[in-house]
Amino acid sequence: MIDAEVSPSLEPLLTGLAGCGMSVGTAPRIRRPVLTSTHLLMPQLPDAYAVQRAAVAHAAAHLRFSPRALPSRGLKPLSLAVISAVEDARVDSLMLRDCPGIRAWLLPLLQEAVDPHGLSFRAMMGRLGAALLDDDWPDDNYWIDKARHGFAALRTCLYDYRAFRELASILANDLGQMRVRFDANDYVVPASYRDDNSFLWDHGDRTPPPNAEPLAMAATSGYQQAEPGDDAGEVPRAELTDELSRTYYPEWDYRLDLARQDWCTVIERAPGAQSLPRGAAEPSDLARLGARLALPHRQRLSRDRKLKRQLEGESLDLDAAVTVMVDRRLGLAPEPRLFLRPARGTPHFSILLLVDASASTNDAVAGTHGHTTVLDIEKAATTMLAHAAAECGHRVAIHAFSSDTREAVNYFRLLDFGQPLDAGARATLGALAGRFSTRIGAALRHATSCAMREPNPHRAIVVITDGEPSDVDVFDRDYLVEDARAAAQAARRAGVAVCGVTIDAGAAPYIRTMLGHGNFCVADTARALPAQLSAIYARLVSN
Numbered sequence: 001m002i003d004a005e006v007s008p009s010l011e012p013l014l015t016g017l018a019g020c021g022m023s024v025g026t027a028p029r030i031r032r033p034v035l036t037s038t039h040l041l042m043p044q045l046p047d048a049y050a051v052q053r054a055a056v057a058h059a060a061a062h063l064r065f066s067p068r069a070l071p072s073r074g075l076k077p078l079s080l081a082v083i084s085a086v087e088d089a090r091v092d093s094l095m096l097r098d099c100p101g102i103r104a105w106l107l108p109l110l111q112e113a114v115d116p117h118g119l120s121f122r123a124m125m126g127r128l129g130a131a132l133l134d135d136d137w138p139d140d141n142y143w144i145d146k147a148r149h150g151f152a153a154l155r156t157c158l159y160d161y162r163a164f165r166e167l168a169s170i171l172a173n174d175l176g177q178m179r180v181r182f183d184a185n186d187y188v189v190p191a192s193y194r195d196d197n198s199f200l201w202d203h204g205d206r207t208p209p210p211n212a213e214p215l216a217m218a219a220t221s222g223y224q225q226a227e228p229g230d231d232a233g234e235v236p237r238a239e240l241t242d243e244l245s246r247t248y249y250p251e252w253d254y255r256l257d258l259a260r261q262d263w264c265t266v267i268e269r270a271p272g273a274q275s276l277p278r279g280a281a282e283p284s285d286l287a288r289l290g291a292r293l294a295l296p297h298r299q300r301l302s303r304d305r306k307l308k309r310q311l312e313g314e315s316l317d318l319d320a321a322v323t324v325m326v327d328r329r330l331g332l333a334p335e336p337r338l339f340l341r342p343a344r345g346t347p348h349f350s351i352l353l354l355v356d357a358s359a360s361t362n363d364a365v366a367g368t369h370g371h372t373t374v375l376d377i378e379k380a381a382t383t384m385l386a387h388a389a390a391e392c393g394h395r396v397a398i399h400a401f402s403s404d405t406r407e408a409v410n411y412f413r414l415l416d417f418g419q420p421l422d423a424g425a426r427a428t429l430g431a432l433a434g435r436f437s438t439r440i441g442a443a444l445r446h447a448t449s450c451a452m453r454e455p456n457p458h459r460a461i462v463v464i465t466d467g468e469p470s471d472v473d474v475f476d477r478d479y480l481v482e483d484a485r486a487a488a489q490a491a492r493r494a495g496v497a498v499c500g501v502t503i504d505a506g507a508a509p510y511i512r513t514m515l516g517h518g519n520f521c522v523a524d525t526a527r528a529l530p531a532q533l534s535a536i537y538a539r540l541v542s543n
Contacts, residue, residue, distance in 0.1 A: 006024055006025060006026060006042065006052060007049055007052065010024045010052055010053070010056050011023065011024045013053070013056050013057075014040060014056045014059060014060055017056065017057060017060035017064075017095075017099070018059070018060035018063040018064055019063075019064070020063065022038060022039060022040055022063075023038060023039045023040070024039070024040045024042070024052075024056065025039065025040075025041060025042070026041065026042045026043065026044045027041040027042070027043075027044075028044060030043050030196075031043060031188050031196075032188060032189050032192070032194065032195055032196045033055040033058075033059065033193070033194070033195040033196070034195055034196055034198060034199075035059045035062060035063075035195045035198070035199040036199065037068075040055070040056065040059045040195075042055060045192075050105070050108075050109070051109065051192050051193050053105055054102075054105040054106050054109050054193035055193045055194075055195065057095060057099070057102045057105055057106065057193075058088070058091075058092060058095075058106070058193055058194055058195065059195060060095065061091035061092055061094060061095035062091055062195070062199055062200070064091075064094070064095070065090070065091040065094045065095075065159070066087060066091055066161075066199070066200060067161055067200070068199055068200060069199075069200075069201065069202040070200060070201060070202060071201075071202050072201045072202065072203050076172075076176075077182060077184035077187075078121070078172055078175060078176060078180075078182040079168075079169065079172040080197075080201065081121070081125065081172075081182065081184075081187060081197075082125075082168050082169075082171055082172035082175065083165060083168040083169065083172065084189075084197035084200055084201075085125050085128055085129060085168070085189075086128075086132070086147075086151070086164050086165075086167060086168035086171070087161075087164065087165075087168070087197075087200060088129065088189075088191075088194050088197070089128075089129065089132035089133055089151065090158060090161075090164045092106060092133055093132075093133065093155070093158055094158050094159070096133075097158075105193075106133065106193065107130075107133065107134055109191055109192055109193045110126075110129050110130045110133060110134070110191050111130055111134075111137070112192070113126040113129065113130070113190035113191045113192065114126045114127055114129075114130050114137075114190075115127070116139070119180070120180070120181070121175070121180050121181060121182045121183075121187065122187060122188070122190055123190075124141075124143065124144070124175070124180065125189070125190050126190035126191070127139055127141065127144050128144060128147055129190060129191050129194075131144050131147065131148045132147065132148060132151050135148075135152070142475040143171070143174055143175070143178065146171070146174070147167075147171050150167045150170070150171070151164075151167065154167065177472050178472045178473070179404060179405065179472065242269065242270050243267055243268070243269055244267075244268040244269060244270055245267070245268045246265055246266070246267050246268075247265070247266045247268075247446060247449070248262040248263075248264070248265055248266075249262070249263070249264045249266060249442050249445045249446065250262065250263055250264075250445075251263040251264050251406065251441060251442065251483050252441070252482060252483045252485075252486035252487075253479070253483075254478065254479065254482035254483075255476070255479075259486070263406060264406045264409055264439065264441075264442035264445075265406065265407050265408060265409065266409045266411050266442055266443070266445075266446040267408055267409065267410055267411065268411045268412075268413065268446075269410055269411065269412055270412075271400070271412040271413065271414050271428050271431065271432065307340065307341045308320065308340060309335070309337035309338075309339075310337055310339045310340065310341040311336060311337055311339065312339055312341070313339030313340045313341035314339070314340065314341065315339065315340045316338060316339060316340070317337075317338055317339055317340045320335065320337060320338050320339075321338060323335060324338065348392075348393045348394050348395070348456065348458065349389075349394045349395070349456065349458045349459070349460055349540070349541055350394070350395045350396075350397075350417060350451060350454040350456040350458065350459045350460070351389055351394055351395070351396050351397070351459075351460050351461075351462060351537075351540070352396075352397045352398075352399060352417075352447050352450060352451045352459075352460070352461045352462070353382050353385065353386060353396065353397065353398045353399070353462050353464060354399055354400070354401065354443060354444065354447045354461055354462065354463045354464065355378055355379075355382055355398065355399070355400040355401075355414075355432070355464050356378070356400075356401065356402070356438055356440075356463070356464060356465035356466055357375060357400040357401060357402045357412070357432055357433070357434050357435070358402045358403075358434060358435070358436055358437050358438040358466070359402075359434050359435050359436055359437070360374070360434070360438075360466055360467060361373060361374040361375035361378065361434040361466050362374070362375060362434040363466075365377060365525075365526045365527065373434070374434075374466050374503060374526045375432065375433075375434045377503075377526040377527065377529050377530075378464055378466075378529065379429050379430060379432065380530070381464075381529045381530040381533050382398055382429070382464060382533075383398075383421070383426060383429060384530065385530075385533055385534065385537055386398055386415065386421055387421055388537075389537065390421065392541075394541070395417045395418060395454065395456065396415070396417070396421075397413070397415055397416050397417045397419075397450070397451075398414045398415040398429060399411065399412060399413050399414060399447060399450065400412045400414055400432055401439075401440075401443035401446075402434070402435050402436040402437065402438070403436055403437045403438065403439035403442065403443070403471050404436045404437065404472075405437075405471060405472060405473040406439065406442070406471070406473060409439050409442040409443055409446075410436070411443060411446055412432065413450075414428050414429045414432060415428070415429065417454055437470055437471040437472055438465060438467065438468075438469050438470055438471070438480075439469060439471045439480060440463065440465065440469040440480065440483075440484040440487070440514070441469070441480060441483035441484040441486065441487040442483075442487075444461065444463065444484060444487040444488060444491065444498070445487050445490070445491075447461050448461065448487070448490070448491040448494060448496050451491075451496045452494060452495075452496065457495070459495060459496045459497065460496065460497040460498070460499065460540055461491060461496055461497070461498050461499075462499055462500060462501070462533075462536060462537070462540070463498070463499070463500035463501075463515075464500065464501050464529075464533065465500065465501075465502050465503070466502070466503045466504065466526070467502065467503070467504045467507070468480075468481065468504070468507070468510050469481060469483075469484055469510075469514075481510045481513050481514055482513070484514040485513055485514050485515075488514060488515055488516070488519075497540065498515060498519065499515060499519040499520060499536050499539070499540055500514075500515050500519070500520050500521075500536070501520065501521045501522075501523060501529065501532045501533050501536050502520065502521075502522055502523065503523045503525070503526050503528075503529055504522065504523075505522070505524045505525075507522050508522060518539075520536070521533070521535050521536045
């Protein structure tokens with residue numbers, strides 16, 4: 001039921017601003033204004049003239065500048081909300097060009113809707129609304145700043161709906177990658193004067209006008225169910241396996257020169273129940289892939305070693321000589337073992353292979369048959385190296401990680417020390433799925449704690465990654481690189497050698513920062529990974 005008892009000035013105001021006559025009234029049980037082709041309906045609010053006046057101006061902006069009844073087919077609800085919010089800002093900006101005095105009607109209501117520190121979807125939309133219409137509105141959020149700069153760059157072409165639609169799709173995709181939860185059943189446009197945007201979309205219950213053109217620009221949220229044939233890009237959170245344990249680790253903030261205590265949560269998850277991602281290689285396919293790649297060096301490495309503190313030998317042991325001099329000064333009987341004697345052989349290592357299983361490893365590898373991905377190459381190379389190292393007498397473990405912000409660094413023990421690399425272990429490794437991001441520092445700290453449980457004094461971690469560390473809650477490019485360096489240095493102080501291989505032709509600067517000179521190899525392409533992994537293995541066990 002429509003109640004027509006509103007201020008008599010609103011209908012003439014809408015006619016004057018929009019250039020067409022429409023009815024203005026109120027309706028029960030609506031939370032935001034609703035604009036149709038014949039009516040503007042308002043919520044029933046006490047003392048609502050300021051809101052109603054701004055709503056009339058905003059409705060006039062839509063009537064003058066917005067396309068209407070565009071098909072929403074193929075767009076996620078999150079994408080629809082972000083595109084609508086950017087469209088609201090675009091038409092308001094156009095209206096303010098023609099009628100600058102309306103700014104005093106709109107800005108106070110936009111600012112009232114802002115939660116300055118909120119990170120929920122509704123809070124982000126409220127902050128976005130104020131930031132896009134008021135250049136002086138303070139907001140230091142990275143996503144808001146990106147939206148503000150993108151919107152400002154398009155101010156010279158405010159009539160170009162498609163350009164703003166493209167910007168909105170990029171912003172929606174970023175929110176999906178940031179794992180911002182969106183509940184379509186509970187979402188309300190934050191600004192009280194803005195309508196519910198039903199005027200903009202055709203959800204299939206009406207015939208679109210002849211000039212409405214479908215624009216398929218879907219953006220994906222990690223929380224939304226992918227429809228058949230839709231490439232979601234992320235495995236939904238519900239598909240993660242059972243949680244086994246949680247451990248809290250510090251994270252190094254190089255800007256503050258401070259370790260943030262208990263900052264990251266590493267969640268160990270059981271790997272066996274993971275479903276294979278769409279298009280991933282089966283374990284049998286993985287074995288065939290390995291057969292086509294260059295095998296790592298299988299010969300047991302040996303070199304001349306010096307046995308210290310011997311009764312006789314070819315040269316003096318300087319450390320032992322210093323100890324003898326100290327004992328003499330203290331009046332103690334000196335130790336007669338003063339010499340170095342050559343010996344052959346290579347010490348056996350406990351080697352933990354730490355595999356990056358982030359979403360970027362799902363990228364296809366050029367020049368291979370079928371759906372071979374970077375992760376498939378990592379699995380094949382890691383399996384072969386583990387087998388070769390075990391044949392040489394080393395103890396090998398294969399663990400994997402991916403991160404979903406600092407609150408959830410997922411960690412999978414695919415093969416533990418002492419476990420045979422049998423068919424079951426190969427199947428577990430083959431089922432590993434690429435998802436989320438790459439927070440190397442936290443994973444490296446947890447891997448160090450796992451390696452430290454080995455009684456062998458020769459312990460090492462080999463990190464295998466496809467690129468620079470990153471996560472959706474970090475926007476400083478150097479932050480996670482410096483944290484990974486701090487984690488590697490802490491591991492070495494604890495007696496665990498750390499080295500790595502990265503599949504990134506431009507990786508030398510950041511991988512050198514993370515692991516140090518001489519502790520890494522760079523594979524220009526994924527196909528070069530096995531050879532480079534062999535090289536870093538040979539360098540490790542020969543030192």
